[in-house]
Amino acid sequence: MGGLIKHIKGDRTIWSIVAILAIFSFMPVYSASTNLVYVVGSGSTFGYLIKHLVLLLMGFVIIYGVHKIPYRYFSGGSVLMLPVVIILLIFTLSQGTTIGGANASRWIKIPFVGIGFQTSTLAGLILMVYVARYLARHKEKEIVFKESLLQLWLPIALVLALILPANFSTTAIIFSMIMLLCFIGGYPLKYIGYIIGMGLAGLMLFILIAKAFPDAMSNRVQTWENRIESFSKADGVEGYQVKKAKIAIATGGLIGLGPGKSVQKNFLPQSSSDFIYAIIIEEFGLVGAFVVIFIYFLLLFRIVIAAKKARTIFASLLVIGVGLPIVFQAIINMAVASNLFPVTGQTLPLISSGGTSIWMTCFALGMILSVSASKDETEETILDDNPLNILHETL
Template structure:
């Protein structure tokens, strides 16, 4: 056991949180997957459990590998990844596929392994690091808005516009997190207000175009409208899911009906992903619900602990940029299950089934652990990194 701990660095509590969420996820995913087996008619419950375990093992490999990388490399790496992300998003818009009955083509298939990969999740992670890099490099300079439009907001806008047609909720979350990050990073408030208004106007223009040319983006705006309308309605597919989720939560009681004994998992179409929190509450009750909330808020607390020990501006912004979205996504998922928020399609990090969400969450946690494990980085070491030098070292 001592040999294992010698090889893992960084905040031990974050490692424990990862292990706790990953191990706990086995039973809810196994239980909820009966919906896919008996309703959809594909695979077996044990097969889905094995797949989930394999994805978590791969996620651990990502987490371990990333936490060994000095975090200064993520600064230049974000610049190298921006063109890659843009190409992947364009390819997804053109060739994206639908997985597990989802109503949008957000995934591409990884060749030879047959696993879907949601490119918008990778794009969000890269964007947060890219924004953190920009803010750190300009921390002592007076912000020239025209320059920041080209250097910061142009690439950010391009990526968000490529995500928007297939995934409004992810676009909104990324945009919100970026605004929060630039606020923390000292970007002038008046410029943030201008960017916010511009984002709202751009979304409005997109909706008008989508309505004017419905064949170009079939069902996308209608899906957004139906989710918002069903939030206060009792009819429609989204309302049906929320009703079943509320029944599951109400059935749970103080200690739940017991592991694997959920009834509503047979009626919730996304019981192993989007609505897995409802299944957890039904099977483990209020005790299980509070425990999950506590673990995510413990992760948030540890993010702030890492912030206090970080010696560089980029390290602080990096931890905020990749750490807060994990907790924010968890809050949204749980709020949707409790009918406190419209249906968004966001998973519960490290618990819901799905490879992309698990891998990108592990990548983000790995970057946080890399920051917490570093004791000797200086701002000059990080900001002087040339992306081409990083590529050369990698090769």
């Protein structure tokens, strides 16, 4: 064990936060999985716990492996991965899976393993690295808007356009995080305003096309409308889940009912994923709720520290770009469970069950730890990240 710890580099506080969240997750996941066993009638609680354990162990392997990679490779790697991501998104969208008449083509099956993989989460991670790369390379240059449209915004628009039909919430989160990263990275504010306007116009155009030709695509827009209506009127499937989540929160009180003693887990369909925060409050009370919030904000604080201590512009933007979405996703999940935000389908990072979310979160954390572990990087080595050079070094 001591030998393994010696090989662990980077911010030890971030390592500790990840371990705490992972260990804590076992109890709410084990408790909430009873809904899937006794209500839905699939699997066993022990089986779900083992699956969650395996996913987390694989996640830690990902963190360890990624944090050993010099972070300068992520810059060129984002350029290499962008076409791969586009192909994966096209393939995922072409699956044509529908749920209740709505497009739900978010997942692809990993061959020979049978595990579902949500390609949009990988796409979001790659885009953040790609944006950090562009901003770092143009930090000391005057940005020409027309040139940035082709080099920066065209790939972003293509990826987001492929995610949007099946997953509006993820599209909105990625777009918001890119705007924030561009603001932090010094992209001209008036150009950010142009991009936001173009993005809203593109969204309106998509909605109009979906409304005008409902048979041409599975009408995901209707799902968005239903969720907003359910949020405002507290009815429908989403409204039912929110009501049960509010009951769970109210029942929890100050210290909760105790680990494994949740009642509402038997009525919440997404009790182990989207609404797991409500189960945490019911079992651990407001004390447990604030502890979870504190841990995520501590993670945010350490992300900011890692970005501040980074030796290069790309390293700082990389940490901010892949780190902030983790905390932002956690805030959205907790806001949904508390009925402060419409249902989005976003999980609670490192706590909710689910493979893709855990793995991509761990990949992002590995990148952050790679930056915090670096000692002697220089700006020159960061700028020398041509994808062909990366391939040559790898081979």
